[in-house]
Amino acid sequence: MIRFDRVTKRYGHRAVVDSVSLEVRKGGLCVLLGESGSGKSTLMRMVNRMVEPDAGRVMLDGTDIANVPPESLRHGIGYVIQSVGLFPHWRVADNIATVPRLLGWDAARVASRVDALLQLVGLPPEDFRARYPHELSGGQAQRIGLARALAADPPVLLMDEPFSALDPGIRRGLQVALRRIHAETAKTILFVTHDVEEALLLADELAVMQDGRLLAHGRPAEVLRRDADPVVKRLFGEATLAFHRLGTLRAANAARPASATQPAEAQLPILPPDSNLKQALMLMLESGTDQVALPGGATLHLSDILAAA
């Protein structure tokens, strides 16, 4: 649904985005990952025409956005940035309602939308709708920023390092909330970060950038394969690449099926459903065993993990 077709952006003689082609499928969550200055934000900002490419084009649902006036284009695109940018003298409800009011929604529809969005981002409406931005913590303000971006139900969300300024615990809470919201709303999301853990937690697709070029693109397990590009390896940490890769592989796919001849391993630690191999390894390390059981009776051995890593 978002398609970059050989887009280039130059500042002076330098191409900060260099002939990038990339497709983000409808309802997908694509994380743009790369070191500072690699061109991630510039690429993202082409989608809402905050940056115009010097060459190439950006298509949204098959339409070349160069033909769509920026104002109407942006009504269909939510944008969330690190410094939330809430209007300080407006209450939370008014901040969230900015775009719906611009679109001429009536007061009752706006009010019910504000409450529904506060629920969606995990803040009780009766407690939060009348607060001012200075009465919010950083994490709460970022949740309001997300609610505001979702207000007019845009099909596309652009998120530029939205959680970078938050403490690790609060940040993790927002990442989990975003995954839930993505699953519930099926928005197409492009998310910029330079944080590897965040990228792996969120992405169904990863696009790795370096010096304006797209180095790798695909599902996390594909991008982190053993023979990954050296720059990708460096970005994820040579020493921990295999460990990260385990986090992209489902434990159930590497496990041995429950066997009728073998008695059920009642005393083995049980891995929660949908765990990945990193979680399985952690459980083995914590419990001092080299086998764990999966719900349903399959077993996973340390050697299965080593074979998959």
Ligand SMILES: Nc1ncnc2c1ncn2[C@@H]1O[C@H](COP(=O)(O)OP(=O)(O)OP(=O)(O)O)[C@@H](O)[C@H]1O
């Ligand atoms: N308006 C501009 N004029 C000149 N150079 C710019 C402009 N905007 C960005 N750049 C340069 O383009 C390069 C890419 O910037 P961009 O913000 O896209 O990178 P990034 O990967 O998002 O980095 P970060 O993670 O630090 O935000 C940087 O070297 C930056 O200095």
